[in-house]
Amino acid sequence: MSADTSQAIWDRARRYQSVLVGQGAQVTDADILQPAGTLLDLYGEDIRARAFTTQDPLRGEQMLRPDFTVPIVQQHMASASEPARYTYLGKVFRKQETDETRPTEFVQVGFEVFDGKDVAAADAEVFATFAGILADVPVTPMTGDIGILRAAVIGLNTTQRRRAALMRHLWRPRRFRALLDRFGGITPTPAARTALLANADAMADLPAVLGLRSESEIALRIDALRVDASADPISGFELDLLDALLKVRETAPNALATLRDIAVDLPSIGAAIDGMSMRLDALESRGIDVDALPFEAAYGRTSMEYYDGFVFGFSSNTNLNIPPVATGGRYDALTAVLGGGHDGNGGVPAVGGVIRPDLVARAEAAQ
């Protein structure tokens, strides 16, 4: 099923794009067929499962572009220089696994800013641009910061392996919670694992059975599980701090104050909070009513896994059944992963977002 792609929607899309061009964005495009393989990993589990893939005899596994950001970062890293601002307009394709009424192809108009001079200003520029386009539409913004969550996990006083597992599952709130409970000693180690470790030495004397893993891989894995089983639990104090952090959902200035309180005991989030504070100043100087701006620490945890800083969305006030009409965020690490181009091995700070004209039309119609 495709979203409303009537002439009126394309006209609307072009109108939005002309605003972005007015902001100095250069019009760009990406092929509809993209190489799947490693690119797909960059999106994370949700989009990996939802991409339409197909085989090409010469090029291997291909996919219908699930978004523009990844191909545009690739293009940018291969050739252009900073600062650069891009806009694109076209369809993206994603399977819908549960809701048949949701379209599998829809139009996006996007804006991507590659500019590391002042990241707070770039975050504010992107957010304020979308807020401007949506000024007369009944929507409410939401903001968050994946950088604060990442810094909190990095700061946990536990083994590197546990931190890495939590980081990997930051995007799956349920799994993340289950891991935290286990690492905090709240839920016991799974019985099968305890049994495996108890029997591991006895098994080592058995002849190796040909399987998917070599003997040394199995030994390494068992060693890792042993280290894990003997690691001290994450303290209740740290778990409480993390819980308090994940629950923050207030207007931005109040959220900032609460986060600063949490940072007294969880100093690893200090720098990310300073970044948030600078962003709020930059938003204010762009005319955003920061005092009323909602902030939710857990916001953005279930979307694109390439976000690692500021995240935002605008949701319809009147039609609560539709996804946010515009979303975006910062993805500095993605530019490093896809880098290796003109600026050596590092990345370039980058932030962007998309607006969906079909959803804006629905938000307006529901007024």
Ligand SMILES: N[C@@H](Cc1c[nH]c[nH+]1)C(=O)O
């Ligand atoms: N590509 C993202 C939106 C985005 C653009 N730039 C940053 N984020 C999406 O399709 O959801």
